[in-house]
Amino acid sequence: MRADMDIKFLSGVGEKRASLLATELGIKTVGDLLHHYPHRYIDRTKVYRIASLSEENATSYVQLRGRIIGKAFLGEGRKQRLSATLADSTGQIELVWFQQIKWVEKQLEVGREYLILGKPTFFGSKPNMVHPEVETVEKFLSRGNLGMQGVYSTTERLSSIGLASKGLYSLVCTLWENIKDSIVETLPEGLVSRLDLLSRREALQNIHFPTSPQMLQRAIYRLKFEELFGAQLGILSVKAGRTTLKNGFLFPRVGELFHDFYENHLPFSLTGAQKRVIKEIRHDCVSGHQMNRLLQGDVGSGKTLVALMAMLLASDNGYQSCMMAPTEILARQHYASISKMLKGTSCEGRVAVLTGSTKTRERREILERTLSGEVQILVGTHALIEDRVKFDNLGLVVIDEQHRFGVEQRAKLWTKNSQPPHILVMTATPIPRTLAMTLYGDLEVSVIDEMPAGRKPIKTYHLKESLRLKINGFLKQEIAKGRQVYVVYPLIKESEAMDYQNLYDGFEHITQEFPLPEYKVGALHGKMSPEDKAEAMRLFAEGVNNILVATSVIEVGVDVPNATVIVIESAERFGLSQLHQLRGRVGRGGNQSFCLLVSGDNISRDAEARLSAMVETNDGFALSELDLKLRGAGDVNGTRQSGEALDLRIASLSTDGQILEQARLIASTILNDDPTLAKNENRTLATLRDAYKPKSSIDYGMIS
Ligand code: ADP
Ligand code: MG
Numbered sequence: 001m002r003a004d005m006d007i008k009f010l011s012g013v014g015e016k017r018a019s020l021l022a023t024e025l026g027i028k029t030v031g032d033l034l035h036h037y038p039h040r041y042i043d044r045t046k047v048y049r050i051a052s053l054s055e056e057n058a059t060s061y062v063q064l065r066g067r068i069i070g071k072a073f074l075g076e077g078r079k080q081r082l083s084a085t086l087a088d089s090t091g092q093i094e095l096v097w098f099q100q101i102k103w104v105e106k107q108l109e110v111g112r113e114y115l116i117l118g119k120p121t122f123f124g125s126k127p128n129m130v131h132p133e134v135e136t137v138e139k140f141l142s143r144g145n146l147g148m149q150g151v152y153s154t155t156e157r158l159s160s161i162g163l164a165s166k167g168l169y170s171l172v173c174t175l176w177e178n179i180k181d182s183i184v185e186t187l188p189e190g191l192v193s194r195l196d197l198l199s200r201r202e203a204l205q206n207i208h209f210p211t212s213p214q215m216l217q218r219a220i221y222r223l224k225f226e227e228l229f230g231a232q233l234g235i236l237s238v239k240a241g242r243t244t245l246k247n248g249f250l251f252p253r254v255g256e257l258f259h260d261f262y263e264n265h266l267p268f269s270l271t272g273a274q275k276r277v278i279k280e281i282r283h284d285c286v287s288g289h290q291m292n293r294l295l296q297g298d299v300g301s302g303k304t305l306v307a308l309m310a311m312l313l314a315s316d317n318g319y320q321s322c323m324m325a326p327t328e329i330l331a332r333q334h335y336a337s338i339s340k341m342l343k344g345t346s347c348e349g350r351v352a353v354l355t356g357s358t359k360t361r362e363r364r365e366i367l368e369r370t371l372s373g374e375v376q377i378l379v380g381t382h383a384l385i386e387d388r389v390k391f392d393n394l395g396l397v398v399i400d401e402q403h404r405f406g407v408e409q410r411a412k413l414w415t416k417n418s419q420p421p422h423i424l425v426m427t428a429t430p431i432p433r434t435l436a437m438t439l440y441g442d443l444e445v446s447v448i449d450e451m452p453a454g455r456k457p458i459k460t461y462h463l464k465e466s467l468r469l470k471i472n473g474f475l476k477q478e479i480a481k482g483r484q485v486y487v488v489y490p491l492i493k494e495s496e497a498m499d500y501q502n503l504y505d506g507f508e509h510i511t512q513e514f515p516l517p518e519y520k521v522g523a524l525h526g527k528m529s530p531e532d533k534a535e536a537m538r539l540f541a542e543g544v545n546n547i548l549v550a551t552s553v554i555e556v557g558v559d560v561p562n563a564t565v566i567v568i569e570s571a572e573r574f575g576l577s578q579l580h581q582l583r584g585r586v587g588r589g590g591n592q593s594f595c596l597l598v599s600g601d602n603i604s605r606d607a608e609a610r611l612s613a614m615v616e617t618n619d620g621f622a623l624s625e626l627d628l629k630l631r632g633a634g635d636v637n638g639t640r641q642s643g644e645a646l647d648l649r650i651a652s653l654s655t656d657g658q659i660l661e662q663a664r665l666i667a668s669t670i671l672n673d674d675p676t677l678a679k680n681e682n683r684t685l686a687t688l689r690d691a692y693k694p695k696s697s698i699d700y701g702m703i704s
Pocket of ligand 2 (some may be wrong): 302303400
């Protein structure tokens with residue numbers, strides 16, 4: 001049987017089940033089913049004695065072995081049920097069914113020996129089991145798998161057509177019998193033996209039908225390794241392919257604009273880290289290869305300026321640039337600060353901003369000026385991606401806060417010139433190493449690891465609701481010094497209505513506590529029109545308003561150096577990386593800044609751990625590592641999503657770091673020696689590489 005056979009042809013499936021398997025679990029082929037691994041196992045070597053059942057072990061699945069000594073239909077009509085009595089040498093238990101009772105009754109033969117799997121419940125001292133799984137001992141033994149039985153995740157709709165975990169398990173049994181002899185090894189023999197891995201066949205067999213806990217662990221390891229290794233082969237091949245192409249635009253001139261800006265318009269001196277990164281970028285842009293660089297730098301480290309200098313370099317060499325930001329607020333802010341910084345240079349007036357809310361007439365004009373080449377720097381939101389946005393000669397694409405964009409969205413920008421423009425992707429989100437290696441493993445990485453001089457570390461406090469008066473007093477002090485304050489409320493889809501209510505209540509509260517004319521308070525949230533948002537942001541940025549009450553729309557990138565306090569309400573409801581991003585809104589100038597995390601009086605242990613980590617450190621990378629630990633296999637900065645996008649079924653980007661490191665090392669060694677995997681012993685690897693090649697490979701504009 002071939003793995004790509006339509007699942008409907010597997011015996012026991014058929015059209016109806018096939019279509020539900022596809023929509024509910026994404027299982028379309030028999031191969032998909034083969035890779036639908038159990039999420040836990042029931043130990044079938046362990047058999048309980050009926051007399052040993054007690055209320056204590058009543059919550060978990062137990063297995064019993066005994067004979068059916070009687071059965072009967074009880075009750076009437078719709079309430080009718082089937083009752084059977086199972087006996088072993090120690091006692092008796094009643095088994096009960098309410099559904100499909102006619103069918104079940106036929107399976108039960110009085111006097112025969114069965115294995116029973118279910119959760120016992122008690123009426124008084126009498127044990128009973130509702131809807132247990134039943135199998136004759138004979139049939140169980142004939143399966144040859146006497147160890148752990150897999151439990152498969154399924155859905156309610158599938159369960160209703162006989163594909164609960166047990167049903168899926170039976171299908172997998174059938175499948176295995178038919179497919180086991182055509183399982184091909186994907187890893188070279190030498191590697192399998194060197195790493196002492198199970199063969200692919202052994203691994204697949206043991207993941208579904210473990211013969212022992214040790215074999216199960218080895219199966220899991222082998223399958224995780226294969227996935228992560230495949231992903232690394234894919235991503236590193238893309239990188240190798242790109243670096244062999246000579247299709248990068250050349251920016252050899254460090255011209256008048258760059259120099260003029262650097263010498264006459266730069267309001268401060270660059271940090272050492274900024275200078276180093278600019279050098280790295282310049283180096284890329286004369287290499288003849290297309291640049292694909294990820295710029296990581298903690299919030300406030302000055303990435304925008306680096307991007308601007310790179311764009312000036314492009315301009316000096318006759319190329320346009322564009323800069324894409326994830327939110328309208330951020331795009332407009334970049335536009336405003338870039339326009340301001342370029343005043344008096346030859347680029348003055350040649351910057352434009354394009355967002356979804358740009359009015360038709362203005363848009364038409366911007367599009368024309370971009371196509372003619374008059375606009376040198378086009379800033380915008382994802383509106384930049386649209387086909388109608390055409391450039392005269394786009395040479396550099398900057399993507400700010402990249403984790404907010406989908407791969408496909410980025411890919412479109414790559415194709416806006418005859419050759420792929422250079423790409424600079426910027427993120428402040430500290431990315432755990434494992435994720436970085438997998439998602440950005442094909443990018444060069446630059447890090448800004450130094451804050452501009454004169455910055456004082458932000459002081460962070462965790463305060464309970466009951467200290468409200470003190471908090472307000474503190475805010476008044478700061479405002480009296482001429483500083484500004486953010487107050488942030490959580491906003492989550494699931495509780496949106498209530499969250500908005502909290503925000504409005506909070507706003508009201510603050511306007512009472514901080515009344516006109518002494519204080520001016522603004523608000524900013526997602527339900528406002530783009531114009532109102534821009535206006536609220538402007539009033540705050542220009543220092544007209546003292547306080548900005550907002551949702552986490554201000555999370556990324558917003559830069560108002562005079563704001564020195566951020567109050568985060570219901571802080572226990574935010575994730576760690578989000579808290580860190582929000583905190584990054586302050587501490588952007590020379591003044592001492594503060595982050596006040598306000599929480600309820602009673603919060604969970606995890607929330608307590610997050611908030612105390614925030615109090616203890618300002619280091620985003622340390623926080624991201626901690627986040628990984630706290631959340632374990634959960635979703636850290638999109639690791640789960642990314643895992644899904646990469647088709648990882650068993651490996652986890654957040655917990656399998658070590659396997660990933662090993663896989664990456666081996667993948668890069670092999671590719672160094674044999675970049676196209678053409679050698680005989682690597683032939684199977686080419687298949688693995690192609691299976692895992694990032695869907696983003698068009699990202700890199702492989703237009704040769
Ligand atoms: P981020 O890396 O979070 O995007 P920004 O680029 O918004 O940070 O910069 C944060 C603030 O620091 C801005 O107000 C910016 O003008 C300022 N800044 C950037 N570089 C320097 C520097 N070398 N010296 C002083 N201030 C700087
Ligand atoms: Mg930024």
